[in-house]
Amino acid sequence: MYNNQFTQNNIEVWYIYDPLFKAISRNSTPINLSLPILVTTEFYWESNDYDRFAKYSNFTCRFTVGNQTYVTAARMETMPFGSRYENDALASDKRILPTHVLCASPRVSTPGSGFMDISVNGIDYSGNFKYSFTPPVDVYRIAPGCGPTDQKTRVQLVGTGL
Amino acid sequence: MPAGKNHTFEYYDAPEVQIVNPHFGPVKSPNNETIVITGKNFICPKGDCSEVKVRFGDKDYGIYVPGTILDETHIQCAVPKYTKPDILPVEISLDGNEFTNNGVTYGFFDAYLLDVRPRLISKNGGTKLTLSGFGFVYAGPGETKTKFSTKALGELSCGSSPCINEATFIDKNTLETKSLP
Numbered sequence: 048m049y050n051n052q053f054t055q056n057n058i059e060v061w062y063i064y065d066p067l068f069k070a071i072s073r074n075s076t077p078i079n080l081s082l083p084i085l086v087t088t089e090f091y092w093e094s095n096d097y098d099r100f101a102k103y104s105n106f107t108c109r110f111t112v113g114n115q116t117y118v119t120a121a122r123m124e125t126m127p128f129g130s131r132y133e134n135d136a137l138a139s140d141k142r143i144l145p146t147h148v149l150c151a152s153p154r155v156s157t158p159g160s161g162f163m164d165i166s167v168n169g170i171d172y173s174g175n176f177k178y179s180f181t182p183p184v185d186v187y188r189i190a191p192g193c194g195p196t197d198q199k200t201r202v203q204l205v206g207t208g209l
Numbered sequence: 210m211p212a213g214k215n216h217t218f219e220y221y222d223a224p225e226v227q228i229v230n231p232h233f234g235p236v237k238s239p240n241n242e243t244i245v246i247t248g249k250n251f252i253c254p255k256g257d258c259s260e261v262k263v264r265f266g267d268k269d270y271g272i273y274v275p276g277t278i279l280d281e282t283h284i285q286c287a288v289p290k291y292t293k294p295d296i297l298p299v300e301i302s303l304d305g306n307e308f309t310n311n312g313v314t315y316g317f318f319d320a321y322l323l324d325v326r327p328r329l330i331s332k333n334g335g336t337k338l339t340l341s342g343f344g345f346v347y348a349g350p351g352e353t354k355t356k357f358s359t360k361a362l363g364e365l366s367c368g369s370s371p372c373i374n375e376a377t378f379i380d381k382n383t384l385e386t387k388s389l390p
Contacts, residue, residue: 053356056322056342060388062332103328168327171336 061099064091068148068165068174076152077208079183084108085124086148086165086174097144105169108150110178112161121150121165155180184208221303222250226311229299233316233346234288242288244315246301251278253303260305265289265315266297268308276301294319294344296381316346316381334390339383340376347378355386 072085086108090100106121123145148165160179164172186206194200228247235242246263253261258278263286264271276286284301291297296316300308322342330336340355347353357372358364365372367389376386 053354054320054322054342057360058322058325058340059360060325060328060330060338062388063329065331065333100329105327168329168336170327171331 061103063167064094065171065173066090066095066167071163071176074177075179075181077182077184078155078158078180079185081151081154084150084152086150088146088148090145092144097142100167104167106148106150107166107169109164109166109172110153110161111164112155112159112180115155117153117155119151119153121148123147124149158182182208219254221252221254224248224250224301224303224309226299226301226309226313229313229315232314233318233348236294236317236319236344237292238288238290243285244288244299245279246276246284246286246299247282248301249282251281251284251301251303253278260303262302262305264300264302264308265291288315291317293317294381296346318346319344330388332390334388336388338386338388340386341383343382345378345381345384351375353378353384355384357389
Protein backbone atom coordinates (compact mmCIF):
# COMPACT_ATOMS: atom_id res chain seq x y z
CA MET A 48 0.00 0.00 0.00
CA TYR A 49 1.15 3.50 -0.86
CA ASN A 50 -0.97 6.58 -0.30
CA ASN A 51 -3.83 4.43 1.07
CA GLN A 52 -4.11 2.43 -2.14
CA PHE A 53 -3.35 -1.26 -2.25
CA THR A 54 -2.16 -3.12 -5.30
CA GLN A 55 -4.67 -5.56 -6.79
CA ASN A 56 -2.26 -8.29 -7.85
CA ASN A 57 -3.84 -10.98 -5.67
CA ILE A 58 -0.85 -13.22 -5.06
CA GLU A 59 -2.07 -16.30 -3.21
CA VAL A 60 -0.52 -17.72 -0.07
CA TRP A 61 -1.99 -20.60 1.90
CA TYR A 62 -2.26 -21.07 5.62
CA ILE A 63 -1.35 -24.60 6.63
CA TYR A 64 -1.52 -26.72 9.74
CA ASP A 65 2.11 -27.05 10.77
CA PRO A 66 3.24 -30.67 10.32
CA LEU A 67 4.41 -32.38 13.48
CA PHE A 68 7.90 -33.82 13.20
CA LYS A 69 7.90 -36.81 15.53
CA ALA A 70 11.21 -38.65 15.28
CA ILE A 71 14.40 -38.85 13.26
CA SER A 72 15.99 -42.04 11.98
CA ARG A 73 19.48 -41.16 13.20
CA ASN A 74 20.75 -38.55 15.58
CA SER A 75 24.41 -38.44 14.67
CA THR A 76 26.62 -38.66 11.61
CA PRO A 77 30.37 -38.46 11.03
CA ILE A 78 31.40 -34.98 9.99
CA ASN A 79 32.73 -36.17 6.62
CA LEU A 80 29.65 -38.08 5.48
CA SER A 81 26.33 -36.92 4.08
CA LEU A 82 23.77 -39.54 5.06
CA PRO A 83 20.00 -39.70 4.64
CA ILE A 84 17.80 -38.89 7.61
CA LEU A 85 14.15 -39.89 7.68
CA VAL A 86 11.86 -37.74 9.78
CA THR A 87 8.63 -39.42 10.84
CA THR A 88 6.02 -36.75 10.25
CA GLU A 89 2.35 -36.17 10.93
CA PHE A 90 1.32 -34.05 7.94
CA TYR A 91 -2.33 -33.68 8.96
CA TRP A 92 -3.47 -34.61 5.47
CA GLU A 93 -7.07 -34.43 6.59
CA SER A 94 -6.54 -30.67 6.86
CA ASN A 95 -3.59 -29.97 4.57
CA ASP A 96 -3.71 -30.26 0.78
CA TYR A 97 -1.10 -32.67 -0.63
CA ASP A 98 -1.08 -31.13 -4.12
CA ARG A 99 -0.43 -27.72 -2.65
CA PHE A 100 2.40 -29.12 -0.56
CA ALA A 101 3.83 -30.87 -3.61
CA LYS A 102 3.78 -27.66 -5.61
CA TYR A 103 4.67 -24.96 -3.13
CA SER A 104 6.61 -26.53 -0.28
CA ASN A 105 10.29 -25.92 0.19
CA PHE A 106 11.29 -28.61 2.66
CA THR A 107 14.64 -28.02 4.28
CA CYS A 108 16.54 -29.38 7.25
CA ARG A 109 18.60 -27.07 9.39
CA PHE A 110 21.45 -28.22 11.63
CA THR A 111 22.66 -25.81 14.27
CA VAL A 112 25.93 -26.52 16.05
CA GLY A 113 27.16 -23.66 18.21
CA ASN A 114 27.09 -20.59 16.02
CA GLN A 115 27.28 -22.62 12.81
CA THR A 116 24.12 -23.34 10.79
CA TYR A 117 23.86 -25.78 7.91
CA VAL A 118 20.79 -26.15 5.72
CA THR A 119 20.15 -29.09 3.42
CA ALA A 120 17.35 -29.73 0.95
CA ALA A 121 14.60 -32.12 1.94
CA ARG A 122 11.49 -33.65 0.45
CA MET A 123 8.35 -35.51 1.42
CA GLU A 124 8.63 -39.26 1.20
CA THR A 125 6.12 -42.06 1.04
CA MET A 126 6.78 -45.57 2.23
CA PRO A 127 7.99 -47.95 0.90
CA PHE A 128 11.02 -45.80 0.41
CA GLY A 129 11.20 -44.11 -2.99
CA SER A 130 7.60 -44.81 -4.04
CA ARG A 131 6.79 -41.12 -4.01
CA TYR A 132 7.44 -40.70 -7.72
CA GLU A 133 4.95 -43.37 -8.76
CA ASN A 134 2.63 -42.10 -6.11
CA ASP A 135 2.45 -38.59 -7.55
CA ALA A 136 1.09 -39.93 -10.82
CA LEU A 137 -1.84 -41.67 -9.17
CA ALA A 138 -5.30 -40.18 -8.92
CA SER A 139 -5.69 -38.27 -5.71
CA ASP A 140 -8.08 -40.81 -4.18
CA LYS A 141 -5.58 -43.65 -4.71
CA ARG A 142 -2.51 -41.95 -3.42
CA ILE A 143 -0.60 -43.13 -0.42
CA LEU A 144 0.21 -39.85 1.22
CA PRO A 145 3.69 -39.07 2.58
CA THR A 146 4.52 -39.97 6.14
CA HIS A 147 8.13 -38.86 6.26
CA VAL A 148 10.48 -36.06 5.33
CA LEU A 149 13.79 -37.14 3.86
CA CYS A 150 16.87 -34.99 4.06
CA ALA A 151 20.62 -35.45 4.15
CA SER A 152 23.04 -34.59 6.89
CA PRO A 153 25.58 -31.96 5.92
CA ARG A 154 29.33 -32.44 5.85
CA VAL A 155 30.72 -30.18 8.55
CA SER A 156 34.17 -29.07 9.56
CA THR A 157 34.30 -29.96 13.24
CA PRO A 158 32.56 -32.45 15.53
CA GLY A 159 29.96 -31.14 17.93
CA SER A 160 26.42 -31.39 19.22
CA GLY A 161 23.45 -29.24 18.42
CA PHE A 162 19.95 -29.39 17.06
CA MET A 163 18.17 -30.35 13.90
CA ASP A 164 15.01 -28.61 12.71
CA ILE A 165 12.79 -29.10 9.70
CA SER A 166 10.88 -26.57 7.64
CA VAL A 167 8.00 -26.91 5.23
CA ASN A 168 8.57 -23.55 3.58
CA GLY A 169 12.26 -22.89 4.13
CA ILE A 170 11.46 -20.14 6.63
CA ASP A 171 9.64 -21.55 9.67
CA TYR A 172 11.52 -24.34 11.45
CA SER A 173 10.48 -26.76 14.15
CA GLY A 174 11.57 -30.11 15.52
CA ASN A 175 14.38 -29.27 17.89
CA PHE A 176 15.90 -32.76 17.69
CA LYS A 177 19.24 -33.25 19.38
CA TYR A 178 21.86 -34.03 16.77
CA SER A 179 25.60 -34.54 16.87
CA PHE A 180 28.43 -34.71 14.42
CA THR A 181 31.05 -37.29 15.31
CA PRO A 182 34.72 -37.50 14.30
CA PRO A 183 35.29 -38.47 10.68
CA VAL A 184 35.12 -42.06 9.58
CA ASP A 185 38.32 -43.13 7.90
CA VAL A 186 39.82 -46.58 7.31
CA TYR A 187 43.62 -46.67 7.34
CA ARG A 188 44.22 -50.34 6.93
CA ILE A 189 42.50 -53.71 6.42
CA ALA A 190 44.12 -56.80 7.84
CA PRO A 191 44.60 -59.35 6.48
CA GLY A 192 44.76 -57.96 2.96
CA CYS A 193 43.74 -61.22 1.29
CA GLY A 194 41.90 -64.50 1.92
CA PRO A 195 40.52 -67.58 0.19
CA THR A 196 37.21 -67.45 -1.70
CA ASP A 197 35.75 -70.41 0.17
CA GLN A 198 36.33 -69.07 3.68
CA LYS A 199 34.70 -66.40 5.79
CA THR A 200 37.89 -64.61 6.68
CA ARG A 201 37.62 -62.32 9.68
CA VAL A 202 38.90 -58.88 8.59
CA GLN A 203 40.03 -56.17 10.93
CA LEU A 204 39.53 -52.51 9.97
CA VAL A 205 41.86 -49.96 11.48
CA GLY A 206 40.92 -46.32 11.36
CA THR A 207 39.07 -43.49 13.12
CA GLY A 208 35.41 -42.79 13.81
CA LEU A 209 34.50 -46.49 13.59
CA MET B 210 49.54 33.82 -19.83
CA PRO B 211 50.30 37.11 -21.55
CA ALA B 212 51.50 39.84 -19.24
CA GLY B 213 48.91 42.35 -18.16
CA LYS B 214 45.93 40.01 -18.50
CA ASN B 215 43.95 39.29 -15.34
CA HIS B 216 41.47 36.43 -15.18
CA THR B 217 39.42 35.61 -12.16
CA PHE B 218 37.94 32.39 -10.89
CA GLU B 219 35.37 32.53 -8.15
CA TYR B 220 34.93 29.69 -5.72
CA TYR B 221 31.58 29.27 -4.05
CA ASP B 222 30.67 27.01 -1.17
CA ALA B 223 29.71 23.63 -2.54
CA PRO B 224 25.98 22.99 -2.25
CA GLU B 225 24.78 19.82 -0.62
CA VAL B 226 21.47 18.00 -0.98
CA GLN B 227 20.28 16.52 2.31
CA ILE B 228 16.54 15.84 2.06
CA VAL B 229 13.99 15.62 -0.72
CA ASN B 230 10.41 16.17 0.34
CA PRO B 231 8.31 14.33 -0.58
CA HIS B 232 10.79 11.62 -1.49
CA PHE B 233 8.41 9.55 -3.57
CA GLY B 234 5.43 9.98 -5.84
CA PRO B 235 3.53 8.25 -8.63
CA VAL B 236 5.04 7.63 -12.04
CA LYS B 237 4.26 10.21 -14.73
CA SER B 238 3.67 12.80 -12.02
CA PRO B 239 -0.04 13.03 -12.89
CA ASN B 240 -0.75 16.00 -10.65
CA ASN B 241 2.32 18.00 -11.65
CA GLU B 242 3.91 17.25 -8.30
CA THR B 243 6.67 19.46 -6.99
CA ILE B 244 9.38 18.71 -4.47
CA VAL B 245 11.36 20.83 -2.08
CA ILE B 246 15.02 19.98 -1.76
CA THR B 247 16.61 20.81 1.56
CA GLY B 248 20.35 21.22 1.91
CA LYS B 249 22.93 23.92 2.36
CA ASN B 250 24.80 26.54 0.39
CA PHE B 251 22.01 27.09 -2.11
CA ILE B 252 23.37 30.50 -3.12
CA CYS B 253 23.39 31.60 -6.75
CA PRO B 254 26.93 32.26 -8.01
CA LYS B 255 27.41 35.96 -8.80
CA GLY B 256 23.73 36.48 -7.99
CA ASP B 257 22.64 34.73 -11.19
CA CYS B 258 19.93 32.17 -10.46
CA SER B 259 18.99 31.47 -14.07
CA GLU B 260 21.15 28.33 -14.28
CA VAL B 261 19.83 26.49 -11.25
CA LYS B 262 18.96 22.97 -12.32
CA VAL B 263 17.82 19.76 -10.71
CA ARG B 264 18.80 16.42 -12.17
CA PHE B 265 16.78 13.23 -11.61
CA GLY B 266 18.96 10.23 -12.40
CA ASP B 267 22.61 9.82 -13.17
CA LYS B 268 24.83 11.99 -15.31
CA ASP B 269 24.40 10.05 -18.52
CA TYR B 270 20.66 9.46 -18.48
CA GLY B 271 19.43 12.18 -16.15
CA ILE B 272 16.32 14.29 -16.59
CA TYR B 273 16.96 17.97 -16.01
CA VAL B 274 14.38 20.40 -14.70
CA PRO B 275 14.78 24.05 -13.68
CA GLY B 276 14.97 24.74 -9.96
CA THR B 277 13.84 27.72 -7.98
CA ILE B 278 15.87 28.80 -4.99
CA LEU B 279 13.52 29.55 -2.11
CA ASP B 280 16.29 30.40 0.33
CA GLU B 281 19.83 29.30 1.15
CA THR B 282 18.65 25.86 2.24
CA HIS B 283 15.69 25.14 -0.02
CA ILE B 284 15.15 24.63 -3.75
CA GLN B 285 11.80 23.83 -5.32
CA CYS B 286 11.28 22.08 -8.62
CA ALA B 287 8.68 20.18 -10.61
CA VAL B 288 8.84 16.39 -10.65
CA PRO B 289 9.47 15.23 -14.23
CA LYS B 290 6.90 12.99 -15.90
CA TYR B 291 9.04 9.88 -15.64
CA THR B 292 7.18 6.96 -17.17
CA LYS B 293 8.49 3.91 -15.31
CA PRO B 294 8.77 2.99 -11.66
CA ASP B 295 12.28 3.66 -10.41
CA ILE B 296 14.31 5.27 -7.68
CA LEU B 297 16.52 8.08 -8.95
CA PRO B 298 19.14 10.23 -7.26
CA VAL B 299 18.27 13.93 -7.11
CA GLU B 300 21.17 16.32 -7.57
CA ILE B 301 21.26 20.05 -8.02
CA SER B 302 23.48 22.51 -9.84
CA LEU B 303 23.73 26.22 -9.18
CA ASP B 304 25.58 27.00 -12.38
CA GLY B 305 23.92 24.44 -14.66
CA ASN B 306 27.20 22.61 -15.02
CA GLU B 307 28.56 21.20 -11.76
CA PHE B 308 26.13 18.93 -9.93
CA THR B 309 26.13 17.68 -6.38
CA ASN B 310 26.76 13.99 -5.78
CA ASN B 311 24.91 13.30 -2.53
CA GLY B 312 22.75 10.36 -3.64
CA VAL B 313 19.50 11.47 -2.00
CA THR B 314 16.74 9.77 -3.96
CA TYR B 315 13.21 10.30 -5.24
CA GLY B 316 11.08 7.23 -5.93
CA PHE B 317 8.59 6.96 -8.75
CA PHE B 318 6.25 4.27 -7.51
CA ASP B 319 3.84 2.08 -9.41
CA ALA B 320 3.86 -0.97 -7.19
CA TYR B 321 3.21 -4.28 -8.90
CA LEU B 322 3.46 -7.50 -6.97
CA LEU B 323 4.75 -10.54 -8.84
CA ASP B 324 5.42 -13.15 -6.18
CA VAL B 325 5.40 -13.89 -2.49
CA ARG B 326 7.70 -16.45 -0.87
CA PRO B 327 7.02 -18.72 0.87
CA ARG B 328 3.52 -19.61 -0.34
CA LEU B 329 2.78 -22.03 2.50
CA ILE B 330 2.58 -20.20 5.80
CA SER B 331 1.89 -21.28 9.33
CA LYS B 332 -1.57 -20.55 10.66
CA ASN B 333 0.18 -19.33 13.78
CA GLY B 334 1.42 -16.30 11.85
CA GLY B 335 4.83 -14.71 12.10
CA THR B 336 6.22 -16.19 8.88
CA LYS B 337 8.64 -13.79 7.22
CA LEU B 338 7.30 -13.18 3.71
CA THR B 339 9.42 -11.82 0.90
CA LEU B 340 7.40 -9.88 -1.66
CA SER B 341 8.96 -9.40 -5.06
CA GLY B 342 7.79 -7.19 -7.87
CA PHE B 343 8.68 -3.76 -9.13
CA GLY B 344 7.87 -0.15 -8.54
CA PHE B 345 8.43 -0.26 -4.78
CA VAL B 346 9.77 2.82 -3.02
CA TYR B 347 10.81 3.65 0.51
CA ALA B 348 7.83 5.55 1.83
CA GLY B 349 9.02 6.03 5.40
CA PRO B 350 8.62 4.05 8.62
CA GLY B 351 5.25 2.31 8.87
CA GLU B 352 3.98 3.73 5.59
CA THR B 353 4.15 0.61 3.44
CA LYS B 354 1.64 -2.07 4.33
CA THR B 355 0.36 -5.42 3.15
CA LYS B 356 -3.21 -6.67 3.34
CA PHE B 357 -4.39 -10.28 3.69
CA SER B 358 -7.70 -11.25 2.13
CA THR B 359 -9.32 -14.49 1.04
CA LYS B 360 -10.51 -15.36 -2.42
CA ALA B 361 -13.79 -16.65 -1.09
CA LEU B 362 -14.62 -14.17 1.64
CA GLY B 363 -12.83 -11.03 0.52
CA GLU B 364 -11.27 -8.88 3.20
CA LEU B 365 -10.21 -10.73 6.35
CA SER B 366 -10.67 -9.42 9.85
CA CYS B 367 -7.98 -9.64 12.47
CA GLY B 368 -9.92 -8.89 15.63
CA SER B 369 -11.93 -5.81 14.83
CA SER B 370 -9.68 -4.42 12.11
CA PRO B 371 -8.63 -5.54 8.61
CA CYS B 372 -5.65 -7.90 8.38
CA ILE B 373 -3.06 -5.30 7.49
CA ASN B 374 0.58 -5.53 8.49
CA GLU B 375 3.54 -3.23 8.03
CA ALA B 376 6.03 -4.04 5.28
CA THR B 377 9.71 -3.23 5.18
CA PHE B 378 11.28 -1.75 2.08
CA ILE B 379 14.35 -3.71 1.01
CA ASP B 380 14.91 -2.41 -2.51
CA LYS B 381 12.83 -1.29 -5.45
CA ASN B 382 12.01 -4.91 -6.24
CA THR B 383 11.66 -6.36 -2.75
CA LEU B 384 9.55 -5.85 0.37
CA GLU B 385 9.38 -7.95 3.52
CA THR B 386 6.49 -8.47 5.87
CA LYS B 387 5.24 -11.00 8.39
CA SER B 388 2.12 -13.09 8.09
CA LEU B 389 -0.71 -12.59 10.54
CA PRO B 390 -2.21 -15.49 12.51
